[in-house]
Amino acid sequence: MKFTKMHGAGNDYVYVNGFEETIDNPEELAVRVSDRHFGIGSDGLILILPSDRADVRMRIFNADGSEAEMCGNGVRCVAKFVYERGLVRKERLIIETGAGLLPVELFPDAGGRVDRVRVGMGEPRLTRGEIPMAGPADERAVDIPFEVAGRTLRATCVSMGNPHCVIYVDDVDAFPVAELGPQIERHPLFPQRTNVEFVQVLSQGEVRQRTWERGAGETLACGTGAAAVTVAGVLTGRSGRRIVNHLAGGDLVLEWLEAGPVLMTGPATEVFSGEFPL
Numbered sequence: 452m453k454f455t456k457m458h459g460a461g462n463d464y465v466y467v468n469g470f471e472e473t474i475d476n477p478e479e480l481a482v483r484v485s486d487r488h489f490g491i492g493s494d495g496l497i498l499i500l501p502s503d504r505a506d507v508r509m510r511i512f513n514a515d516g517s518e519a520e521m522c523g524n525g526v527r528c529v530a531k532f533v534y535e536r537g538l539v540r541k542e543r544l545i546i547e548t549g550a551g552l553l554p555v556e557l558f559p560d561a562g563g564r565v566d567r568v569r570v571g572m573g574e575p576r577l578t579r580g581e582i583p584m585a586g587p588a589d590e591r592a593v594d595i596p597f598e599v600a601g602r603t604l605r606a607t608c609v610s611m612g613n614p615h616c617v618i619y620v621d622d623v624d625a626f627p628v629a630e631l632g633p634q635i636e637r638h639p640l641f642p643q644r645t646n647v648e649f650v651q652v653l654s655q656g657e658v659r660q661r662t663w664e665r666g667a668g669e670t671l672a673c674g675t676g677a678a679a680v681t682v683a684g685v686l687t688g689r690s691g692r693r694i695v696n697h698l699a700g701g702d703l704v705l706e707w708l709e710a711g712p713v714l715m716t717g718p719a720t721e722v723f724s725g726e727f728p729l
């Protein structure tokens with residue numbers, strides 16, 4: 452199987468061109484390729500597929516084999532992949548994801564190379580029923596207290612098609628992400644588990660985020676998580692509608708438009724291509 456390794460701000464995936472390859476068991480393949488010792492090494496597997504509803508379709512599988520609805524860093528790399536290889540030679544395209552049909556804008560250089568992509572991430576879903584999380588289905592969860600590992604934390608929960616639990620901390624470097632991340636990911640509040648974002652506010656327009664991802668562990672960046680953090684900042688008054696999010700692997704620029712969708716602009720990088728035995 453031919454593959455291409457790409458990353459968005461350090462959130463790295465193995466990409467397979469589904470226009471040329473057929474993958475029968477993506478859940479199992481995701482686990483194999485993601486292994487950083489016995490496989491290729493990645494946060495998961497992304498399939499680039501034909502679509503009868505959009506220019507291209509993306510399916511994303513976490514390193515544990517679970518399929519997710521959406522991947523913000525991944526969708527930027529999918530756009531780069533299809534443009535540079537001439538599969539979809541358009542600077543504005545629509546990508547079909549589990550979170551809906553998303554508009555994407557590319558900024559190719561004179562040589563047709565794409566390093567930066569803007570994604571319309573769609574509107575946040577804010578009710579417990581949509582996230583999903585326990586509690587009254589039509590209620591929001593903004594700065595709510597909850598118990599984990601004997602501590603009381605406060606969370607703001609947002610879905611961008613996939614679930615996010617946003618927690619504000621004073622010092623994101625010092626926070627025990629590896630200890631608390633997995634316990635929050637699997638907290639009984641979240642019937643489909645959740646991604647967890649730990650956020651330190653630097654100013655109204657700047658935050659630092661660390662991420663414990665559902666099905667992948669701590670990653671260097673999370674695009675849907677950064678979108679959820681943008682929304683949580685506005686809902687809690689901690690940051691503005693337009694922010695620069697400094698993640699471990701790079702920066703993302705985000706804006707939650709009054710009209711509803713969240714825009715995210717960030718890097719898309721190709722590392723290498725290769726062959727992997729199925």
Ligand SMILES: N[C@H](CCC[C@H](N)C(=O)O)C(=O)O
Binds near residue numbers: 523
């Ligand atoms: N772990 C996520 C999927 C990957 C999302 C993230 N890598 C992004 O850039 O949005 C989930 O299970 O919902």
